[in-house]
Amino acid sequence: MNKINGADLMAAGFKQGKILGEALxxxxxxxxxxxxxxxxxLMSDLRSRPEQYLDHPVLEDLATKMIEEAAAPLDATIPLNDKAANYKIYGEAAIDPGAIKQMDYAMRLPVTVGGALMPDAHQGYGLPIGGVLAAKNAVIPYGVGVDIGCRMALSIYDIPYTVMDEDKLKKILVNETKFGAGHGFQGKDRADHAVLDNDAFNMTPFVKQLKDKAWSQLGSSGGGNHFVEFGVIEFAQRDEALNINAGQYLALLSHSGSRGFGATIAGYYTRLAKDLCKLPKEAANLAWLDMHTAEGQEYWMAMNLAGDYAAACHQVIHRKVAALVGGQLLATVENHHNFAWKEQLNGEEVIVHRKGATPAGKGVMGIIPGSMAAPGFLVRGKGEESAINSASHGAGRQLSRTRAEKEISKVDMAAVLAANNVTLIGAGLDEAPMAYKDIHAVMAAQDALVDVVAKFSPRIVRMADDGSKED
Known part of the structure; x- marks a missing residue:
């Protein structure tokens, strides 16, 4: 089989972009x-004289596209559809208009084939937080989000919480976790994990030069709403699939993503998408990469690597903590958001973006947290197609960080924590429980999407205490 690559075609006169990918x-x-x-x-001649290949049995379609590209204005803008495609909104009364407006723009993209808005939705960049978007042969970097592969991870121990020494648990979180933008580990404190051997780190010079940073932050957590916490998980009845009896157990819950590694990938490919896919100003952050192009495939590989890396961060944290807690693990559950998946919708393969939304296909397990002082829920998806097999990824913000810091006092926050028996390590007023929607109302708005398996109540919560604002 003849080996030819993008560099060969560029030497033959092709430019980096969609046409080069289609030629390959x-x-x-x-x-x-x-x-x-x-x-x-042959390819050099095609590049010079595409009109001579309009009747070619193999190259006709490519030649036509090359002619159309050459005739297009340099700053051509891809028009949106006149009307947004229909989509389902869950819990609409509690969703801010800005998020709905953003979702309407997303549903007008010419590549969009389906969508849904979850009850925790609020405004973000590009696709709103809580937005689910199915696209045909296109991946949208800002439809995935900055913190690629951000996820929840839960470890359930065969230990009643009542027998645990809370001072010991607090010490474990202080000593074994690290938080905040840019923070990581050095020297012998660096963790090891098989993800570092993933050959995808060598896919491009850009990704390769991020590996050392990824290694230093392996097993750490971001700022903003990221946390590692001990709590009580309560099963009202036995769950056969997990093989756990009714009762209350000690559990560790973590929320974080791909750290600076994922954020750098997101920024790079978002800029690339905007260069290649020019949209009207109001939809510019929804620029996509065609999955049939080299750029689209490159982002897809980098996104999946960032997702694997995010999972590895949680595995390192849970491994370190488990060694100190003792007892036996009854179960572990993990799900991610801020990602894109290849899935089937209406009989065709599509790219499903879940930006701050939990996969909830039939039988799929997930974790939906509330806030540092409100319960979270272990759930099992029902596979609701109108929701694109999704559910919320949390309670969702009702106050922006700026408003929370202005309107919530330290005294009020301390009172809520005390009333809910929560010990807090780190975090600022921007993460106060009152900044979040009522998790019970959010769960009620999506009872058609998930079944509740167990309730998790936070007890000792560790978050960034340096003002980091990562999400």
Missing amino acids: AVIAAHLSDMDHASLIA
């Missing part, structure tokens, strides 16, 4: 038996 696809599918020199000569 045509070569792989139809021209791989040609010798290298003849193939380069």
Whole structure:
């Protein structure tokens, strides 16, 4: 099979972009038996005279696209559809208008084939937080989000919480976790994990140069709403699938993502998408990468690597904590958001973006937290297609960080924590429980999407205490 790459085609006159990616696809599918020199000569001639190939049995479609691209104005803007496609909104009464407006723009993209808005939704960049969007052959970096692969991870121990020494648990969280933007580990304190051996770190020079930073932050957590906490998980009845009897157990719950590694990938590919996919100003942050192009495939690989890295961070944290807590693990449950998946919708493969939304396919387990002083819930998805097999990823903010810091006092926050028997390590007023929606109302708005398996009540909560604002 003839080996030809993007650099060869660029030497033949092609430019980085969608046409180059499609040319590589045509070569792989139809021209791989040609010798290298003849193939380069053919592609160079095609680049120079595409009109001569409009009747070519293999190259006609590519030649047509090349002619259309050459005729398009340099700053051509891709128009949105006149009307937003229909989509389901859950808990609409508690969702701010800005989030709905953003979702309406997303549903007008020419690549959109489905969507839904979860009851914890609020305004973000590009796709709103709590937005679910299915697209045809397109991946939207800001539809995934900055913190690629951000996730929840839960470990359930065979230990009644009542027998635990809370001072010991607090010491474990202080000593074994690290929080905040830019923070990580150095030297012998760095963790080891198989993810560091993933060959995808060598996919491009850009990704490769991020590996050392990723290693230093492996097993750490971000700022903002990221946390690691001990609490009580209560099963009202036995769960056969998890093999856990009714009762109350000690559990560790964590929420964090791919740290600076994922954020840098998100920024790089968002800029690239905006260069290649020019949209009207109001929808500019919804720029996509075509999955048939080299750029789209490159982002897809980098996104999946960031997701694997985020999972590894949680595994390191839970491994370190488990060694000190003792007891046996009854179960572990993990789910991620801020990601894109290849899934089936209406009989065709689509790219489903869940930006701050939990996968909730039939039988799929997930964790939906409330706030530092409100319960979270272990859930099992019902597979509701109108929600694109999704649910909320939390309670959702009702106050912006700025408003929370202005309107909530330290005294009021301390009173809420005390009333709920919560010990807090770190965090600021921007993460106060009152900044979040009522988790019970959010769960009621999505009872068609998930079944509640167990309730988790936070007791000792560790968050960033340096003013970090990562989400």
